[in-house]
Structure formats: structure tokens, C-alpha cells
Amino acid sequence: GENVEQHPSTLSVQEGDSAVIKCTYSDSASNYFPWYKQELGKRPQLIIDIRSNVGEKKDQRIAVTLNKTAKHFSLHITETQPEDSAVYFCAAHPSGSARQLTFGSGTQLTVLP
């Protein structure tokens, strides 16, 4: 089955700096890669996703890049703000399958004012 590794487990940045979270996956059949943000005590919520036919996707201050050859993808947050502080999860989903998402172990991002 799919295995997703996520690094780092914790990340502290100064407000206004950029943050990068990296994930690797093992199943070359995976073709959908979402990122979820989970605030303390809340449910995970989708913030951005990318499919395997695209190398990069941006949405305002967040972007995701995908390298299918190396089987890794990354989340980039620019101009970080205190409200970006949360746990971020990456995930991978195999194509054409009823199997569900496999999640990384999460990154606790803290944006220091």
C-alpha cells in the first residue's frame, strides 16, 4: 500500500517569512495530492491540492509543487501570518481506485509574531 512521509514534524518561522513542508510517497500509481490544515481542536480542512498532470499550483500565499519522478511534493507558504499556525497534513491517493487517502504524520507550524 501507499506510504507517505512528511517532514519536518515541527516548524517555527518568523511572521512574514516563508515555510516549506515536504512529503514523499511510495506508490507510483498515486495521482492526487491534497494538503489539509487543522487548527487546534478543529477538523482537517482542505487548503490546496494537485494532480499528477500538473507540476505546480498556486492559490494566493500557498503553493504546492510535485515531482513525480522523485515521488515528492511540497507545500510552500509565503508571507506567513499568525493565523497560519496549525498542523498541516499531506496525503496521497492512488488513481482509479476505491482506496482512500493515505496521510502523512503532520507538521506543527508555528508563526512567531
Add this chain to the structure above:
Amino acid sequence: NAGVTQTPKFQVLKTGQSMTLQCAQDMNHEYMSWYRQDPGMGLRLIHYSVGAGITDQGEVPNGYNVSRSTTEDFPLRLLSAAPSQTSVYFCASSAYSGRAYEQYFGPGTRLTVT
């Protein structure tokens, strides 16, 4: 739309007790899943269903049962609770669309087994 709802929000059980965590969705999604979330371990899949009457095991199914008699409901049963099942449980639903299998999560159930 209420989206995905879960009850109860909090529960304390004694070792050996059984209970059912309820999950319902009103988005007519065919896929539903149960995850448990433990510190440092992300979200791990317990069981999932691809439609009414069809269920399958995920990564950590032991000690849990599920059934899917309707599209809307997907309850999770703990047969004989153990302290190792202390966790936060999330139900999710999804449907294939232009966004692939985007998962919508419920608010979670925080379970403590003493």
C-alpha cells in the same frame, strides 16, 4: 447542508465497554471513511465504504466494526473498548468530482478509555 456530522463530541468509556460512534452526511457522497488521530501519527484509516452495503478494512481495523445500510450513515462500533483506543475519531465523506476524492471531515469525537 449540514455536511458531515458526528455524535457524540466527547465520550469516556471503561475498559471492556462497547459503544457506537455515529456519522452521517447529507451530500449524497458514495465514499465514507473513519480515521483515528493520535499525536505524532497523523490520520490513520480504520474502515471505509464505497457505497451502501460495501465496507472494507483500512490500516488499523482491529477492535472496530462498521456497517453501511444507507448512503447517509456510517456508524463505527467499538466492540470491547481498550485504553489503546483512546483517540480522536474523524468520519469523512467524499465523492469523485473534478476535485478527485476530496474528503470532507466531520467535527470529530474525542474518546477516552480508562
